Amino acid sequence: TEHHIRADDLDGLDDPGDQEVRFSYWTPSHRNYRPFCVSRYRGARKGLVSDADIAAVGYSSSDIGILRANALKESGGAFGAINTWDDQIVSWGMAQFAGQAGTLALLLARLAEGERTSASFGRWFRDEGVDVARGEYPWKAGRTKRGWHVVITAADGAVYRGSEGWQYLRTQPRLIGAFLLAGNDPAIQLGQIEFWRAAFLQRALDKQVSFASGPGGPIRRYLTSERGLAVIVRLHNWMPSYVVQWCNRFIAQLEREHPGRDLSDPYQWDQALEDGLVQKISDERKRVKKGSYDTYALDLRRTRGSYVGSADD
Structure with missing residues (x-):
């Protein structure tokens, strides 16, 4: 069954436009079938954020090249890309921010707090019952953890936190659709880009x-x-x-x-x-691990000294 989720299907959207995303859960014929697994969708909108927009949040031209190379491998450059099939339970976004590892909840917290992104967070997530909180939450193998975590309130009032929240989200086409559609919002796209610079790019270097x-x-x-x-x-x-x-x-x-x-x-x-x-x-x-870096970032310069950092590096 292919699920069609339109922006105007979501309760909190005042000006939905004509956006629609489509996805299907894996079927039993899939080689690695498990229930409620999603790995592909249709309806992604790309090219909404310019290089000038990206530079304005701290990226150098070299950083932009690395960003694009990484996003192309992680998500095909789609900011709404969602993965519900691996051990992270739910991964989302252009860099596949991971649910169980905690980076996805931290990203959502930054989107909820950000001056440019808080309104979009409310529209796509909070109005649909998806929020974040800080504190103790169910993690894995019966253990708990402290920190930022997802909090999902279902239509019947039931509340799911942390890994239990991500497991619940996997079963809800409407909520999956909300994440896919959120990835088509330019403010959310730039929010992901800004977060990735601080949480991944700079830390790696x-x-x-x-x-x-x-x-x-x-x-x-x-x-x-x-x-x-x-x-x-x-x-x-x-x-x-x-x-x-x-x-x-x-x-x-x-x-x-x-x-x-x-x-x-x-x-x-x-x-x-x-x-x-x-x-x-x-x-x-x-x-x-299956796969290699042999075809990764081949358009980037290999000459020593070719990387140019940003002004605040």
Whole structure:
């Protein structure tokens, strides 16, 4: 069954326009079938936010290139893209902000609070019974956690928090439609972009790596190309803890391969070292998970020094 959700089907929308999204749950014939799984939809609106809009929230031209490369891989560039099939329960947005990991609730909290986004948050989410709160909430395997979490109030008044809220949302086509439609709102799109810069891009580039030969520092000191740093950001978007683990392991290999060379000194790095580290990371990604970085961010510059940060970096 294909579900058609129009903006004017949602209670809180004053000026719905002609927006409509369509999606279907997986059917039993799907290779990895489980109930209430969604991974694709129709009706995404792209190109609503200009490079000038993105630069206004702190992005450099290099950052914009990395943003677009990552979004293309995560969601095909669709800001409403939703995934209800993996262990995050619900992931949403251009970077697939994750439900169980907590980044999706944190994003929603920022949208609810933001001067540019609070009205849109109310329209698409709060008026449909989707909100956020801070405190203790059901997490996983019978455990609880503290922090920002989703709070969903059903039509019958029942309230679902945290992971229980995301599980409930999976079963509600109307709420899935609200998330898909919210992704077509330019204010929500720019809100996602602004959040991703602070929560993903900058954190990835500032990850501290270490060396046997001397003190370490942020990975951006040692990898300085657009494409090299794009690979780091992509790894962070998937598994943040792997950035330091993998970089430290492969830097140690490079130190053994280049004895007598102080790799803790950024001035000792050259194009061959940068390419070598990026290739080791790419090879490890292929080893541990289906898919690779071989076709990722190929339009970004690989030359050392090609990455240009923003004014506040």
